[in-house]
Amino acid sequence: MTxxxxxxxxxxxxxxxxxxxxxxxxxxxxxxxxxxxxQLAAPLEVGGVSTVAxxxxxxxxxxxxxxxxKNLADLFGHPRPPLALLxxxxxxxxxxxxxxxxxxxxxxxAVIYFAAIVTALLRCGxxxxxxxxxxxxxxxxxxxxxxxxxxxxxxxxxxGHRLLAP
Amino acid sequence: MPEKRRSKRILRYLSFFGEYDWLWAQRTLAGMSNDGxxxxxxxxTPWSLVIAAGSLDEEAGRKALGELVRLYKPALTFYLRKxxxxxxxxxxxxxxxxxVEKILVGKELVGKAHPRQGHQFRQFIMTALHxxxxxxxxxxxxxxxQPPEGIESLERLxxxxxxxxxxxxxxxxxxxxxxxxxxxxxxxxxxxCLKSGRAEVWGVFEHRLRAPILDGVPPxxxxxxxxxxxxxxxxxxxxxxxxxxxxxxxxxxxxISGYVADWNSVDAELRELQVILAHATNxxx
Numbered sequence: 001m002t003x004x005x006x007x008x009x010x011x012x013x014x015x016x017x018x019x020x021x022x023x024x025x026x027x028x029x030x031x032x033x034x035x036x037x038x039q040l041a042a043p044l045e046v047g048g049v050s051t052v053a054x055x056x057x058x059x060x061x062x063x064x065x066x067x068x069x070k071n072l073a074d075l076f077g078h079p080r081p082p083l084a085l086l087x088x089x090x091x092x093x094x095x096x097x098x099x100x101x102x103x104x105x106x107x108x109x110a111v112i113y114f115a116a117i118v119t120a121l122l123r124c125g126x127x128x129x130x131x132x133x134x135x136x137x138x139x140x141x142x143x144x145x146x147x148x149x150x151x152x153x154x155x156x157x158x159x160g161h162r163l164l165a166p
Numbered sequence: 167m168p169e170k171r172r173s174k175r176i177l178r179y180l181s182f183f184g185e186y187d188w189l190w191a192q193r194t195l196a197g198m199s200n201d202g203x204x205x206x207x208x209x210x211t212p213w214s215l216v217i218a219a220g221s222l223d224e225e226a227g228r229k230a231l232g233e234l235v236r237l238y239k240p241a242l243t244f245y246l247r248k249x250x251x252x253x254x255x256x257x258x259x260x261x262x263x264x265x266v267e268k269i270l271v272g273k274e275l276v277g278k279a280h281p282r283q284g285h286q287f288r289q290f291i292m293t294a295l296h297x298x299x300x301x302x303x304x305x306x307x308x309x310x311x312q313p314p315e316g317i318e319s320l321e322r323l324x325x326x327x328x329x330x331x332x333x334x335x336x337x338x339x340x341x342x343x344x345x346x347x348x349x350x351x352x353x354x355x356x357x358x359c360l361k362s363g364r365a366e367v368w369g370v371f372e373h374r375l376r377a378p379i380l381d382g383v384p385p386x387x388x389x390x391x392x393x394x395x396x397x398x399x400x401x402x403x404x405x406x407x408x409x410x411x412x413x414x415x416x417x418x419x420x421x422i423s424g425y426v427a428d429w430n431s432v433d434a435e436l437r438e439l440q441v442i443l444a445h446a447t448n449x450x451x
Contacts (some may be wrong), residue, residue, distance in 0.1 A: 005349040006240065008380045010341060013348055014444035016379045017418065017436070020411040025374035031388040035400050038392055068273075076409035103404035 027105055033148030036108045040073040040152070044085075072112065076119050076156060083124050088115035090128055111149055114139045118160035133164045140164075205334050232270045234424055235291065237350060241342035242295055248338065250299050265298050284435030289327045341446045345440040351417040352376065358417070366395040370403070371410035 005013065019025065027035050062082040069075050075085055087114060096102040096109035104112075117136060120128045129136070140157045143149060149157075235242065239262060247258040269275050275294055359368035373386035386394070388403070397403040422435045 004380050005345055005352065008345075010344075010443040010446040012346065012379050014440050016348065016376065017440045017443070019338055019379065020415040024379070025370070025385070025407050025411070027388050027400075028385075034387070034389040034392075038388070038397075038403075039400050040400075103399075103401035108400070 008136050032105055032107050032146070033150065035105060036111060036153070038149065039104065039108060039112065039151060040076075041071050044071055044075070044133050068133060072115075073152060077152065078113050079123060081119060081123055083126055083128070086116045086120045086124070090120075099139075100107065107146065110139070111143050111146070111153055114143055114160075115153060115156055118156055118163075122156075122159055122163060130156075133166075137161065181217050195315065222438070225255055228270050228272075228275075231275065232266055235266055235269060237424065238291070238343065238346050239341065240349065243348040244342040245292065245295060245369050246299055249296070250303060261299055261302060266297055268298060283431045284438060288340060288343050289336070292336065296382075337347065337442075337446070340442045344443050347418065347421050347439055350421045351414065352365075355414055355417045359413070364409075365404055367410045367413060369395055370406050371414060374407060375410070375414075405444075 015024075061080060062084070064077055065080055065082050066085070069078055069081065069085065072089060075081050075089060093104075093109045093113035093116060096104040097113060098104050099114070100106075114136070117127075117129045117131070118140065120126045133138075140161050144154060144157050144161070226325050242265070243258040243262045245263050247253055247255060251257040252260065278290070278294075342368070355371070356368050359365060370391065373391065378381045379384045391397070392403055394407070395403075397406065418436060420441075422432045423429075426432055426435055
């Protein structure tokens with residue numbers, strides 16, 4: 001490992017030093033699908049139903065749902081997801097989209113953002129965004145145009161498109 | 167409670183999606199403070215001892231300078247090899263050992279060792295080494311030992327001594343020194359990560375930064391990375407990448423702090439080494 005330093009191109013050594021302040025090493029466009037799949041499968045550490053109940057008023061049905069939902073994939077696939085969790089998911093995605101140095105690539109954050117909005121519309125009949133239908137549809141069109149979003153997201157967005165399309 | 171405030175509290179409490187994983191954040195912070203990030207509370211360094219050698223025990227100063235010089239053996243022997251030894255590594259090693267010996271037993275060098283900034287120290291060491299090499303080679307010649315192959319220019323060097331120094335080597339020496347600093351920082355970082363049980367930090371750095379940049383290999387794919395190191399979320403993987411970058415920078419600074427006098431000089435030297443490398447021609451050692 002050390003010997004490569006003595007053989008390396010000096011510009012590359014300068015690049016290695018500079019990398020500590022740059023985006024080097026971060027996930028590239030070809031890895032967006034893997035990052036999204038990982039995020040959808042990442043455990044939601046909701047800390048138990050009683051904890052959530054202390055923070056927001058939830059119905060017994062929501063309590064059951066929360067105990068069943070282990071990750072975002074579960075949340076977006078649940079027949080009756082708790083609206084509070086969808087709002088949290090949307091806010092989480094939004095904060096990542098707006099933060100250039102956030103842990104999620106902005107494209108992945110955008111997919112989660114629209115997934116939360118569409119799931120709320122489809123499963124809860126609620127709008128959790130101030131975006132109008134046209135803007136949501138534009139977002140869905142963009143998302144389905146991405147090759148890496150996977151089957152679950154593609155089907156969800158197609159369903160959302162059918163609901164909102166004039 | 168207003169809705170927004172309540173949402174924020176929920177976000178904070180739920181450790182949602184990893185980004186709000188406070189436990190992880192705390193561990194990360196604890197890791198940094200435990201494994202050597204001393205912030206800007208500059209710790210006593212060997213070089214600090216050398217600088218203060220005028221008022222400290224001379225033996226301690228000599229030992230400190232000797233240790234420091236040993237750390238830069240690759241850069242110093244590179245200079246000796248190219249300048250005096252016709253690429254003869256064995257002769258360069260011999261000269262280097264004699265140089266260290268002179269530092270350890272003599273008072274002359276440590277007594278002059280007062281430069282406080284990186285470039286001053288590099289200049290000081292190179293000049294001292296150069297003069298020592300000439301003196302030593304002259305001594306060998308006097309002893310009628312056949313000068314080794316490749317030092318045909320010895321007479322010329324002996325004749326022009328310091329004047330020659332200005333036109334050969336300082337830039338090459340600086341590049342060799344910069345390589346030495348980076349190599350030492352990487353060595354310390356790997357050692358630190360493995361000893362502190364943070365192999366994943368070194369692993370992410372190695373597979374996403376060091377090897378791709380220096381060796382030109384493709385970065386380890388994200389899916390393979392998370393499988394290999396068991397990251398639960400993209401946020402966790404991202405945090406480890408951030409920790410790895412900070413740790414490398416921290417080790418670079420610590421290595422440099424071994425021969426400069428204060429944190430301002432560390433920053434200046436780090437920038438200067440970066441510029442030296444960026445503008446160098448690409449002779450490898």
